[in-house]
Amino acid sequence: MSEPDSGPARQRLDKWLWHARFFKTRTLAAKVVTEGRVRLGGEKVVKPAQPVGAGDVLTFPAGERVRVVEIKAILDRRGPASEAQAAYDDHSPAPVPRVGPRPTGRDRRRLDAARDDS
Structure with missing residues (x-):
C-alpha cells in the first residue's frame, strides 16, 4: 500500500479561490482562470485544476481592481x-x-461654456 503524501498541502486553484470567497461560485472562479486572467507567481494560468499551496502568490481581477x-x-x-x-x-x-460624483446637467453646460470661451 502507498503511504499518504507527506508533502505540502495542495488544492485546485478554482476551488481555493471559491473557498477564500473571491468568487460567488466555483464556476465563476474556473471561468476567470480559463480566460487566462489569473497569474500564479507571475505566470499566466489557464487550467482551473492547477494545484496551489501555502506561499503561492496569486494576481487576478476582482471587480474594478x-x-x-x-x-x-x-x-x-x-x-x-x-x-x-x-x-x-x-x-x-x-x-x-x-x-467625485458625476457632473449634473447644469455643471456640464458650464463646462461646455467654459471650453467654448477658450
Missing part, C-alpha cells in the same frame, strides 16, 4: 468570511479614490 494575495493556508470548506480572510495575506494596491 486587481487583487494580489499570498496563500497562507489551504481551506477544507467555504466557511465564514473571517475564516476565509485568515487564509491569505492581501498585498493588493490601494483602490483608486473616485474623483
Whole structure:
C-alpha cells in the first residue's frame, strides 16, 4: 500500500479561490482562470485544476481592481468570511479614490461654456 503524501498541502486553484470567497461560485472562479486572467507567481494560468499551496502568490481581477494575495493556508470548506480572510495575506494596491460624483446637467453646460470661451 502507498503511504499518504507527506508533502505540502495542495488544492485546485478554482476551488481555493471559491473557498477564500473571491468568487460567488466555483464556476465563476474556473471561468476567470480559463480566460487566462489569473497569474500564479507571475505566470499566466489557464487550467482551473492547477494545484496551489501555502506561499503561492496569486494576481487576478476582482471587480474594478486587481487583487494580489499570498496563500497562507489551504481551506477544507467555504466557511465564514473571517475564516476565509485568515487564509491569505492581501498585498493588493490601494483602490483608486473616485474623483467625485458625476457632473449634473447644469455643471456640464458650464463646462461646455467654459471650453467654448477658450
